[in-house]
Amino acid sequence: MKRSTSLAESIDGQRFWDDMLKQAEIGALIPRGLGRLALDDNDNNARCWLVEQGRALGCEAFYDAMGNVFLRREGRDPNLPPLLIGSHLDSQPNAGIYDGTLGVLAGLAVLRALQESDFPHQQPVEVVSWTNEEGARFAPGASGSSWFAGQRETARILGTVDDDGVRFADALSTCQTLLDADKVSYRPYPFTPSAFLELHIEQGPVLESLGVPVCTVKGIQGVNWYSITVNGQANHAGTTPEHARRDAFTGAHGLITALREAVAEHGESVRFTIGKFTLEPNATNTIPQQATFSIDLRHPSTAVLTSLDNAFQRLATETWSGCSVELTVSSRVSPVEFDKKLVETLDASVKKYAPDAPKLVSGAFHDAIHLAHQCPTAMLFMPCRSGISHHPDEYIEREDAEIAVRALADAVGTLLTR
Amino acid sequence: MKRSTSLAESIDGQRFWDDMLKQAEIGALIPRGLGRLALDDNDNNARCWLVEQGRALGCEAFYDAMGNVFLRREGRDPNLPPLLIGSHLDSQPNAGIYDGTLGVLAGLAVLRALQESDFPHQQPVEVVSWTNEEGARFAPGASGSSWFAGQRETARILGTVDDDGVRFADALSTCQTLLDADKVSYRPYPFTPSAFLELHIEQGPVLESLGVPVCTVKGIQGVNWYSITVNGQANHAGTTPEHARRDAFTGAHGLITALREAVAEHGESVRFTIGKFTLEPNATNTIPQQATFSIDLRHPSTAVLTSLDNAFQRLATETWSGCSVELTVSSRVSPVEFDKKLVETLDASVKKYAPDAPKLVSGAFHDAIHLAHQCPTAMLFMPCRSGISHHPDEYIEREDAEIAVRALADAVGTLLTR
Numbered sequence: 001m002k003r004s005t006s007l008a009e010s011i012d013g014q015r016f017w018d019d020m021l022k023q024a025e026i027g028a029l030i031p032r033g034l035g036r037l038a039l040d041d042n043d044n045n046a047r048c049w050l051v052e053q054g055r056a057l058g059c060e061a062f063y064d065a066m067g068n069v070f071l072r073r074e075g076r077d078p079n080l081p082p083l084l085i086g087s088h089l090d091s092q093p094n095a096g097i098y099d100g101t102l103g104v105l106a107g108l109a110v111l112r113a114l115q116e117s118d119f120p121h122q123q124p125v126e127v128v129s130w131t132n133e134e135g136a137r138f139a140p141g142a143s144g145s146s147w148f149a150g151q152r153e154t155a156r157i158l159g160t161v162d163d164d165g166v167r168f169a170d171a172l173s174t175c176q177t178l179l180d181a182d183k184v185s186y187r188p189y190p191f192t193p194s195a196f197l198e199l200h201i202e203q204g205p206v207l208e209s210l211g212v213p214v215c216t217v218k219g220i221q222g223v224n225w226y227s228i229t230v231n232g233q234a235n236h237a238g239t240t241p242e243h244a245r246r247d248a249f250t251g252a253h254g255l256i257t258a259l260r261e262a263v264a265e266h267g268e269s270v271r272f273t274i275g276k277f278t279l280e281p282n283a284t285n286t287i288p289q290q291a292t293f294s295i296d297l298r299h300p301s302t303a304v305l306t307s308l309d310n311a312f313q314r315l316a317t318e319t320w321s322g323c324s325v326e327l328t329v330s331s332r333v334s335p336v337e338f339d340k341k342l343v344e345t346l347d348a349s350v351k352k353y354a355p356d357a358p359k360l361v362s363g364a365f366h367d368a369i370h371l372a373h374q375c376p377t378a379m380l381f382m383p384c385r386s387g388i389s390h391h392p393d394e395y396i397e398r399e400d401a402e403i404a405v406r407a408l409a410d411a412v413g414t415l416l417t418r
Numbered sequence: 419m420k421r422s423t424s425l426a427e428s429i430d431g432q433r434f435w436d437d438m439l440k441q442a443e444i445g446a447l448i449p450r451g452l453g454r455l456a457l458d459d460n461d462n463n464a465r466c467w468l469v470e471q472g473r474a475l476g477c478e479a480f481y482d483a484m485g486n487v488f489l490r491r492e493g494r495d496p497n498l499p500p501l502l503i504g505s506h507l508d509s510q511p512n513a514g515i516y517d518g519t520l521g522v523l524a525g526l527a528v529l530r531a532l533q534e535s536d537f538p539h540q541q542p543v544e545v546v547s548w549t550n551e552e553g554a555r556f557a558p559g560a561s562g563s564s565w566f567a568g569q570r571e572t573a574r575i576l577g578t579v580d581d582d583g584v585r586f587a588d589a590l591s592t593c594q595t596l597l598d599a600d601k602v603s604y605r606p607y608p609f610t611p612s613a614f615l616e617l618h619i620e621q622g623p624v625l626e627s628l629g630v631p632v633c634t635v636k637g638i639q640g641v642n643w644y645s646i647t648v649n650g651q652a653n654h655a656g657t658t659p660e661h662a663r664r665d666a667f668t669g670a671h672g673l674i675t676a677l678r679e680a681v682a683e684h685g686e687s688v689r690f691t692i693g694k695f696t697l698e699p700n701a702t703n704t705i706p707q708q709a710t711f712s713i714d715l716r717h718p719s720t721a722v723l724t725s726l727d728n729a730f731q732r733l734a735t736e737t738w739s740g741c742s743v744e745l746t747v748s749s750r751v752s753p754v755e756f757d758k759k760l761v762e763t764l765d766a767s768v769k770k771y772a773p774d775a776p777k778l779v780s781g782a783f784h785d786a787i788h789l790a791h792q793c794p795t796a797m798l799f800m801p802c803r804s805g806i807s808h809h810p811d812e813y814i815e816r817e818d819a820e821i822a823v824r825a826l827a828d829a830v831g832t833l834l835t836r
Contacts, residue, residue, distance in 0.1 A: 202657065205662045236621055238714070238780075240805060241623070241686070244622075244624075249692045249695060253671070257671075260671075268660045275655060275700065275705065276701065277697050278695075278696070282696075283693050283694065284643055284691075284694055284714050285693060286693050294702040363657035365656075387653065
């Protein structure tokens with residue numbers, strides 16, 4: 001316990017913050033913000049910059065078949081599975097500078113603390129930057145981490161094409177040529193870490209509203225995406241009496257009221273969002289013949305998602321204001337509950353710095369959702385102002401960030417001395 | 419009464435129907451339908467064709483400063499104000515062949531019956547085709563009739579521009595050149611008819627559902643158009659808890675529920691349509707920051723429209739799920755109640771052919787809405803299949819049409835012998 005405290009105290013807060021500002025230059029937008037799309041020149045250069053930082057600490061750098069980059073600090077027993085820490089360096093096209101990078105550079109800060117405090121550890125410690133978490137250039141995202149955890153087929157990822165017609169495989173090949181030139185070792189296959197830890201900004205308003213600098217994340221909400229079409233009949237808004245209407249908007253309105261009632265039965269913990277809504281023909285004096293809308297439904301519990309899924313499917317079999325309904329599930333991601341023991345270890349460290357910290361369930365996806373299938377996994381969140389992310393306005397307090405990195409280091413110390 | 423019956427009996431049903439099919443060739447679409455936009459070559463040719471039909475009956479043809487065309491059958495006293503019958507020959511771009519033209523050719527059939535039965539009348543009888551009722555090429559529509567009735571400024575109409583940049587004034591000039599070449603007399607100014615009668619297809623489903631071939635129209639509903647914007651805040655659908663949301667869709671949903679409740683207090687007679695609805699940014703996993711929608715509100719009573727207008731304005735001052743609301747009235751047209759005596763005269767004729775005919779209030783606009791400001795005005799409706807209009811599928815039964823024209827002729831007989 002003494003040693004782990006000392007690892008946290010060995011974090012060089014100034015150096016960590018300097019690194020955060022330094023990486024933000026690679027893909028900086030004018031006047032501000034970051035544009036570092038997966039496998040573009042900036043993203044590749046950020047990899048090389050990370051490799052350089054690791055090597056300066058005596059770490060060996062590796063990359064794998066998906067372009068994931070690893071910095072390895074050897075343990076006394078190189079045969080033990082490594083403890084893995086990290087996140088991603090790629091960004092949305094008009095992003096802030098913290099999303100993802102924070103977790104990679106927090107890992108780097110831990111490597112530096114291990115080095116500078118000469119902290120003894122049996123198992124190796126690795127820091128990773130996963131390829132294409134954002135999915136902004138090549139959709140879907142989390143390519144590197146999902147592949148690493150055996151959650152997605154290699155061919156499917158490699159065949160993805162960006163808006164300019166560039167194949168993921170070709171962009172990856174350019175990246176690998178650069179890493180080869182930089183003499184980064186190729187270590188093609190995934191492995192099984194002893195655990196994976198990821199620090200990330202919350203991208204939501206909860207921690208800021210609680211005034212808490214860091215918290216443990218105990219899982220990630222499951223998400224169902226629905227696409228719903230309500231089919232009515234176009235008609236003249238002036239000449240068609242109420243009883244002769246099959247108004248797709250009115251049908252959709254009634255259906256949505258019923259969907260909301262079903263959601264309300266499960267309390268405030270359900271996140272239910274209608275983000276897209278369109279009408280056909282979308283004219284002021286024509287009764288709509290078709291309404292189409294999306295639902296983004298999230299909850300930490302599979303049971304609740306299943307119950308709501310059943311309710312939604314049942315409501316879609318009914319007729320609404322004379323309109324029929326088609327419901328399709330366009331995406332379904334199960335909730336993930338992080339490893340309980342690892343969550344408790346992390347939380348013990350968190351509580352040293354933030355006694356009132358809640359344990360949150362992440363509303364957004366992260367690389368950790370996939371790693372949880374590969375090894376014990378858990379996350380830390382730190383607040384970001386007003387919950388704003390994927391925008392140049394994304395902002396974190398340096399003091400909060402230092403505390404979050406120390407909490408991470410504290411937990412790493414615990415795990416390494418266990 | 420005897421004479422009026424004989425005028426109805428003098429209607430040549432076959433010739434009327436032949437004329438309907440003949441006019442449908444001018445602007446016929448392939449494989450079917452009609453495209454005769456206001457003041458295009460087809461619309462101008464239809465004018466000349468109408469002039470030719472009138473002249474064959476010994477009528478003089480006139481046109482005025484708005485391109486409205488008149489066929490005049492002289493009365494024994496040319497100084498008496500004419501009885502005016504008509505509608506419009508222009509169509510929507512992909513239309514059926516009955517909307518508007520029916521009312522003009524019904525007038526022509528009456529002129530023919532007057533001629534062939536040598537029906538004696540003191541006052542002149544005129545048939546009119548109003549310019550640009552549809553408003554499909556030059557918006558707003560009803561240019562000719564609104565100008566004739568002093569409801570719209572000449573300069574405002576002439577300055578309208580179509581999608582190709584052609585000014586109404588220039589299109590009108592081309593039309594007038596053609597009419598001049600055809601030696602149609604120029605009679606620039608409006609006048610005050612003794613009455614205006616317009617037969618039109620219902621463009622709604624009521625008469626068909628009642629199995630009634632013709633009915634009297636006692637007025638035209640008033641219409642208010644609203645544009646409503648609900649302003650919230652964009653945020654991540656996964657990370658933003660319920661209490662931190664200002665979801666513009668949720669706000670709009672609640673507001674619309676309240677608007678519907680206000681409407682429901684006035685019973686089934688209100689026509690309330692939300693035909694346009696859009697979200698910003700319209701992404702599945704982003705809480706909408708803005709919802710914008712239209713309302714088309716119709717009712718025959720000014721008092722009801724005013725009451726609902728007040729209710730809508732009041733609801734728009736409230737906050738809905740944390741969102742503010744902006745409501746603007748984009749258009750307001752007062753209800754029109756047709757001349758009671760004229761309605762009764764028309765209805766007496768209608769009841770001879772359709773004892774169970776209701777008196778309807780028109781849900782759509784017609785040239786008659788403007789003429790009602792100029793002289794006693796009333797309309798007849800006949801059924802069209804499934805209420806479909808503004809579409810090549812627009813369809814009427816020949817038998818119904820003949821009955822409707824006879825009812826019109828019967829009423830004309832009554833008015834001319836009074």
